[in-house]
Amino acid sequence: MLEIRNLTVKIAEDDKTIIDGLSLTVKDGEVAAIMGPNGSGKSTLSYAIAGKEDYEIVEGEVLLDGKNILEMAADERAAKGLFLAFQYPIEIPGVATMTFLKAAMNAQRKKRGEGELSTPDFMRTVRAGAEKLQVPMDMLKRGLNVGFSGGEKKRMEILQMALLAPTFGILDETDSGLDIDALRIVADGVNALRDPKRGFLVITHYQRLLDYIRPDTVHVMARGKIVRSGGPELALELEKNGYRDYVSEAA
Amino acid sequence: MGAHPREITKAEHDLAAMFARTEATEVARDAFALFSTMGLPHRRVEAWHYTDLRAKLGDIAPLAKAPSAELVGQVASELDAASVSAARIVFVDGRFVAGASRLSALPAGVRVGESDAVPVWPEVARDEPTIALNAAFAPSATVIEIAAGADVVAPIEIYSYVTAAAQTYARILVRVGAGVRATIVETHDGEGAGAHQKNSALIFEIGDDARVEHIARHVDESAEATHVASFAATLGARAQLDSFALVAGGALTRRQLYVRFDGDHARVGLRGAALLRGNQHCDTTLVVDHAALDCESRERFKHIVEDEATGVYQGKVIVRPGAQKTDGAMKSDAILLSESARMHNKPELEIFADDVVCGHGATVGALDDEQLFYLRARGLPKAEAETLLLEAFAGEVIEAVRDETMQEALRADAQAWLSERHS
Ligand SMILES: Nc1ncnc2c1ncn2[C@@H]1O[C@H](COP(=O)(O)OP(=O)(O)OP(=O)(O)O)[C@@H](O)[C@H]1O
Ligand SMILES: [Mg+2]
Numbered sequence: 001m002l003e004i005r006n007l008t009v010k011i012a013e014d015d016k017t018i019i020d021g022l023s024l025t026v027k028d029g030e031v032a033a034i035m036g037p038n039g040s041g042k043s044t045l046s047y048a049i050a051g052k053e054d055y056e057i058v059e060g061e062v063l064l065d066g067k068n069i070l071e072m073a074a075d076e077r078a079a080k081g082l083f084l085a086f087q088y089p090i091e092i093p094g095v096a097t098m099t100f101l102k103a104a105m106n107a108q109r110k111k112r113g114e115g116e117l118s119t120p121d122f123m124r125t126v127r128a129g130a131e132k133l134q135v136p137m138d139m140l141k142r143g144l145n146v147g148f149s150g151g152e153k154k155r156m157e158i159l160q161m162a163l164l165a166p167t168f169g170i171l172d173e174t175d176s177g178l179d180i181d182a183l184r185i186v187a188d189g190v191n192a193l194r195d196p197k198r199g200f201l202v203i204t205h206y207q208r209l210l211d212y213i214r215p216d217t218v219h220v221m222a223r224g225k226i227v228r229s230g231g232p233e234l235a236l237e238l239e240k241n242g243y244r245d246y247v248s249e250a251a
Numbered sequence: 252m253g254a255h256p257r258e259i260t261k262a263e264h265d266l267a268a269m270f271a272r273t274e275a276t277e278v279a280r281d282a283f284a285l286f287s288t289m290g291l292p293h294r295r296v297e298a299w300h301y302t303d304l305r306a307k308l309g310d311i312a313p314l315a316k317a318p319s320a321e322l323v324g325q326v327a328s329e330l331d332a333a334s335v336s337a338a339r340i341v342f343v344d345g346r347f348v349a350g351a352s353r354l355s356a357l358p359a360g361v362r363v364g365e366s367d368a369v370p371v372w373p374e375v376a377r378d379e380p381t382i383a384l385n386a387a388f389a390p391s392a393t394v395i396e397i398a399a400g401a402d403v404v405a406p407i408e409i410y411s412y413v414t415a416a417a418q419t420y421a422r423i424l425v426r427v428g429a430g431v432r433a434t435i436v437e438t439h440d441g442e443g444a445g446a447h448q449k450n451s452a453l454i455f456e457i458g459d460d461a462r463v464e465h466i467a468r469h470v471d472e473s474a475e476a477t478h479v480a481s482f483a484a485t486l487g488a489r490a491q492l493d494s495f496a497l498v499a500g501g502a503l504t505r506r507q508l509y510v511r512f513d514g515d516h517a518r519v520g521l522r523g524a525a526l527l528r529g530n531q532h533c534d535t536t537l538v539v540d541h542a543a544l545d546c547e548s549r550e551r552f553k554h555i556v557e558d559e560a561t562g563v564y565q566g567k568v569i570v571r572p573g574a575q576k577t578d579g580a581m582k583s584d585a586i587l588l589s590e591s592a593r594m595h596n597k598p599e600l601e602i603f604a605d606d607v608v609c610g611h612g613a614t615v616g617a618l619d620d621e622q623l624f625y626l627r628a629r630g631l632p633k634a635e636a637e638t639l640l641l642e643a644f645a646g647e648v649i650e651a652v653r654d655e656t657m658q659e660a661l662r663a664d665a666q667a668w669l670s671e672r673h674s
Contacts, residue, residue: 050628078630090625094643103639108630
């Protein structure tokens with residue numbers, strides 16, 4: 001379960017408040033969708049939860065399974081079961097994707113007190129996961145995300161999520177850049193991970209993704225706050241009317 | 252203001268006194284006379300601007316003694332374990348020692364001999380005082396002759412082993428016959444030798460169509476060592492030279508490289524990585540001289556600098572009038588891992604022909620925060636994430652090494668250096 005309580009976040013450099021007293025709870029097994037205009041702070045929220053250091057937490061708490069994670073380093077949060085699928089996955093030339101996957105899986109296992117994966121076990125797990133997401137194996141030999149197309153990068157994010165099996169997943173616009181077939185593949189990948197013990201926060205601009213990944217709750221974010229919450233019907237309403245009701249509130 | 256008498260430093264004075272006591276050959280006497288007119292290089296000499304050898308060289312260590320039979324035996328047995336290659340040419344304290352070498356393992360057509368007649372200046376490196384010093388003090392020049400037609404499969408290793416805190420001078424000339432393919436590994440080992448001072452010169456004459464890979468390992472070097480390493484090469488037509496150096500050891504390492512294309516359609520790749528910490532200072536200064544048609548040169552250097560260490564890269568590519576179709580690209584990248592780490596980059600192009608493609612670039616920066624965050628968000632602890640990124644950074648040049656065994660060995664060297672960062 002993820003509980004965000006009255007979270008206020010600034011850009012460390014320029015004293016600008018981006019997240020403004022935001023509260024939101026996502027229960028185990030729940031898929032919560034966040035929609036909101038460009039620049040409303042969705043990615044900032046996901047980075048702040050994941051532990052990016054450019055942000056200053058002014059106040060509030062983020063609890064993962066009851067424990068405040070804001071004091072933890074990003075890798076500790078990951079080891080505790082948090083996963084962020086990036087809106088813009090980072091390219092890392094010279095680090096082979098396979099090497100990275102193995103290092104990541106073993107690092108988390110180590111933190112949890114489990115032994116290292118054997119190479120055959122690792123290969124088997126990766127091969128099975130890659131097949132489901134239709135990620136060709138020779139892509140995994142290349143530098144991490146280097147030269148991957150937009151859609152390939154997003155599939156790689158979901159492959160990583162499947163391999164790391166987090167207890168909570170945040171998907172930041174995973175649908176953007178995906179073609180129609182890839183959207184379905186990725187959504188199937190996410191749905192396969194749905195579990196009564198696992199929650200998801202799905203950030204998206206489009207109703208279409210939510211046709212595939214059916215959310216339990218939908219939240220509208222504007223100016224760093226959740227300004228409205230509802231069920232799946234809220235997404236349909238936004239699709240029709242846009243954000244004008246929420247933007248005008250600001251004026 | 253006119254010329255005024257140079258002030259002689261204590262080090263220069265000591266060198267003169269030591270030279271007077273040696274049994275010098277004619278070449279050596281000429282060399283020392285040339286050195287004396289120039290003296291030790293200092294920061295007002297352009298090529299030494301970032302490495303003031305005159306200021307840095309305090310006391311001159313005594314000249315190394317010829318190794319005893321006992322020492323030779325000891326080195327020979329130690330090297331059986333440490334050396335990367337069966338075919339081995341060993342220098343102990345600056346002197347070529349057949350008894351510690353494995354000359355029998357050299358392929359047919361490869362000969363090792365000594366000569367007192369190798370001129371002071373390699374053809375491509377004149378007026379460099381440290382090279383004159385090398386010619387003045389080297390007991391003799393060792394000549395490695397690789398005849399055309401020689402079938403050199405495994406690397407030939409030149410192993411330079413220093414056992415005492417002394418000055419050592421080795422002078423090696425490698426003649427590579429037409430069409431030969433060979434890998435030459437140059438290993439510097441002085442781990443137990445304290446503050447020793449080494450001056451080495453490796454001179455290549457590469458024949459037409461030959462293809463040479465040279466790999467220098469400055470890794471198992473004493474933490475207090477000073478090493479001035481000169482590398483000079485001339486290439487015949489269609490020849491290819493790839494040289495790679497890994498510097499991780501030593502207190503002060505100066506690598507100076509001079510390469511000239513004498514024949515058309517030849518190619519050169521000069522690459523290297525330096526991993527520096529503590530107060531280490533590593534200076535790579537090179538000149539590539541395009542004096543022929545349609546030649547290609549690549550210079551690619553990477554520095555990882557931590558603590559108070561300093562990296563220097565100075566590269567000059569000259570394209571002579573008439574050296575049309577020259578293709579040159581030079582790049583130096585550095586990652587600084589601390590506030591007080593330093594990197595000086597000075598790439599230069601001197602182009603006197605019009606139909607050429609030449610470029611250069613240099614970057615100095617920190618590790619990329621976005622990349623670090625991405626890795627950490629996947630559960631990699633900071634140290635491990637940094638190691639992965641630094642390994643990739645150095646790996647980008649190491650992967651250009653063609654000899655696979657050496658490439659692996661160099662990767663292992665880099666990994667060992669990185670793993671010491673967090674221990
Ligand atoms: N490092 C930063 N420095 C300055 N401003 C920033 C920084 N990061 C985010 N911002 C600003 O914070 C606001 C929120 O950005 P954020 O990326 O969180 O929006 P978003 O809701 O994810 O938008 P989108 O739908 O376009 O992805 C924007 O105005 C953005 O310019
Ligand atoms: Mg965003």
